[in-house]
């Protein structure tokens with residue numbers, strides 16, 4: 512199996528205002544215009560967009576782009592007061608989202624695991640999946656996706672003690688170029704205690720990657 516393991520450079524733990532917020536991408540898609548462009552693309556690829564099988568294709572492709580680029584808007588997280596779990600390691604895994612690689616516009620499947628240590632409030636678990644989904648709904652690279660998801664979780668949980676590990680399957684590696692179907696790319700973003708506390712970091716990575724080892 513071909514593996515690419517990259518570890519992001521250390522972030523400045525403890526300061527929640529280090530990085531500027533990430534502006535959302537525009538989700539205004541002119542469906543008619545996109546359908547027209549897809550039709551032109553089909554012609555350039557040697558196809559006849561008017562033949563029976565392709566008659567509705569430009570419209571369907573345009574609709575898909577519109578929904579892909581319009582994931583759920585950000586909503587306020589639901590937090591539950593729970594002082595007794597302060598400092599506990601919480602790991603949320605199994606979050607599988609689809610994005611598009613911005614270099615080839617080909618799909619990539621991103622398997623996301625997030626960890627944090629609550630300060631006295633726990634965050635509703637579905638929030639993590641929504642954060643991953645929203646950052647996946649645009650042209651992306653896995654490294655930036657990982658960092659942006661981690662940054663948003665830091666803001667939501669109100670603590671720098673956050674780690675996010677992502678395992679990506681990239682169709683641009685599987686179906687073009689080197690054609691390595693088994694290739695997986697792993698990226699890790701860690702801040703706060705996950706950077707300084709080796710035991711905590713190791714516990715997180717063990718919990719996060721156990722399921723992957725068996726798949």
Ligand SMILES: [Zn+2]
Pocket residue numbers: 612613614615616617681683684
């Ligand atoms: Zn690519």
